[in-house]
Amino acid sequence: MSDLLLRDVRVVALDDAPPPHDGEPVDVLVRDGVVTGLGPRLERPDGVPEVAGEGRWLIPGLWDQHTHLGQWTLASRRLDTIGVRSPEDAAALVAERVSAEPGRPVIGWGHRPGTWPREVTVAELDAVSGVTPVVLVAGDGHHGWLNSAALAALGLGAREGVVRENEWFAAYDLLTTLTGDDGTTPAAYRETLTRAAAQGVVGLVDFEFAGGPADWVERWSGCDLLRVRVATYADGLEPAIAAGLRTGAPLVAGDDRLTMGPLKIISDGSLNTRTAWCCEPYADAHAQEHPAGAANLPAHELAALLARAHMSGLQVATHAIGDAAVTAALDAYETTGAGGSIEHVQLVARADVARMAALGVRASMQPGHLLDDRDLSELIWPGRGERCFAFRWLLEAGVRLVLGSDAPVSPLDPWLAMAAAVHRSADDRGPWHPEQALTPREALAASVDERPTVGVGSLADLALLDHDPLAPADSPREAAAALRSATVALTLVGGEIVHEAR
Structure with missing residues (x-):
């Protein structure tokens, strides 16, 4: 941990209290990684370096509470299918890549087939790829469209359509067998973390499907830059318990930056695949195997996992996108007494908002998703838009709200997430259900790991920051634009400089 004296910075208050010294510039003294002094013209102790803040704005460092860091690290190396609008467009893009790089496996990421006019087939990928393995991962991460060569290589068996949900999640760990060089070396991870630090990010929660605590311990010496909380999934729960891992415990002796995170459970599916579990059927229910989506595991198994984690000192992060899944998750938290979060909370019943507050369960949400899912939500969840991404309901009920990205589903960009929560629109249209929007102060407060301000x-x-993130704006659109354009001059983790603008 480093010692440091920051001169002439304006401390931003994220709670209802006035900013220290009424927002006038102060000095901030850091000793052994902790703020020990705050006030005008502090005396600099011998040997402590000094950094000129020049009147800039100081906030607690930002956190991304939901990432898949390995997949995000790999995203820049994969075929970008975000702009694809039809199966034919996807097939043409694959044909172009196979022609340009014959024999090299193709892994793509980003397309959102929820609004496509038809289901895709393995045969149409085969027609443009031959024996070259092709895997196209949907932008929500919940299914993969593979050709026959890739299905065979990954041992998934022949089929006509896509690989979904639990079967697909199990295949993630095998994708790197197709490419050899998986692009997830410690150096690659460090590059990803360096980019995050440049945005003011000091920590993140990693929900990567493959690997887990042991993998992070192995790579840590090469990418020990930010704070990382590492989750485990059900298949790693017993090994984690046997190793004595508890939420918050350091994974490397003497270093509190790498810690054990929660047990992650994926209790339902996603909007794009129509597998998110809802109380009412989808608008196109006639075309779905499960008209209202479905749970990924029965209630007794969900409760058993929560109970096992809770009795062993682990918090739980339960993925629940549909309103029925949120209800079932809260039932399990209430029955077991487990603590933790519901991840996504994309559609919620008003009564469950109050339950979440009463149980002390955090709402861990990704505002960037509402930009991508706005139109599809209105199409297949008609009449339910007021209950989608219900930030205002949650805050007014007293629910603890934290924000993240779900990278690579949305970019690892906390300023994008905050802007989406404030404006609730990605284009020239007005906000989508503006009654559920956050203020810039609320969005920022939900992005700093529940720390209200900087103090002794x-x-x-x-x-x-180079500019005041809470500067008055004439409209939510302008406030969101200001957040999107935020620039970070300096980022500290435990007093160490991990980013400094040049």
């Missing part, structure tokens, strides 16, 4: 005793995980 604060961990010196800090971000110094």
Whole structure:
């Protein structure tokens, strides 16, 4: 941990209290990774380096509470299918890549087939790829469209359509067998973390499907830059318990930056695949195997996992996108007494908002998804838009709200997430259900790991901004634009400089 004196910075208050010294510039002294002094013209102790803040704005460092860091690290190396609008467009893109790089497996990411006019087939990928393995991962991460060569290589068996949900999640760990060089070396991870630090990010929660705590311990010496909380899935629960891992415990002795995170459970599916579990059928229910989506595991198994984690000192992060899945997750938290979060909470019943507050379960949400899912939600969840991404309901009920990206489903960009929560629109249209929007202060407060401000005793995980993130704006659109354009001059983790603008 480093010692440091920041001169002339304006501390931004994220709660109802006035900013320290009425927002006038102050000095901030950091000793052993903790803020030990805050006030005008502090004396600099001998040997402590000094950094000129020049009147910039200081906030607690940002956190991304939901990432798949390996997949995000790989995203830049994969075929970008975000702009694909039809199966024919996807097939043409694959044909172009196979022609340009014959024999090299193709892994793509980003397309959202929820609005496509028909289901895709393995045969149409085969027609443009031959024996070259092709895997196209949907932008929500919940299914893969593979050709026959890839299905065979991954041992998934012949089929006509896509690989979905639990079967697909199990295949993630095998994707790197297709490419050899998987692009997830410690150096690659460090590059990803360096980009995050440049945005003021000091920590993240990693829900990567493959690997887990042991993999992070192995790579840590090469990418020990930010704070990382590492989740485990059900298949890693017993090994984690046997190793004595508890949520919050350091994974490397003497280093509190790498810690054990929660047990992650994926209790339902996604909107694009019509597998999110809802109380009412989808608008196109006639075309779905499960008209209202379905649970990924029965209620007794969900409760058993929560109980096992809880009794062993692990919090739980339960993926629940549909309103029925949120209800079932809250039932399990209430029955077992487990603590933790519901991840996504994309559609929620009003009564469950109050239950979430009463149980102390956090809502861990990804505002970037509402930009992608707005039109599809209105199409297949008609009349339910007011209950989608219900930030205002949650805050007014007293639910603890934290934000993230779900990278690579949305970019690892906390400023994008905050802007989406504030404006709720990605184009020239007005906000989608603006009654559920956050203010810039609320969005920022939900992005700093529940720390209200910087003060004496604060961990010196800090971000110094070139502009006031809470400057008055004439409209939510303007406020969101200001957030999107935020620039970070300095990022500290435990008092160490991990980013400094040049």
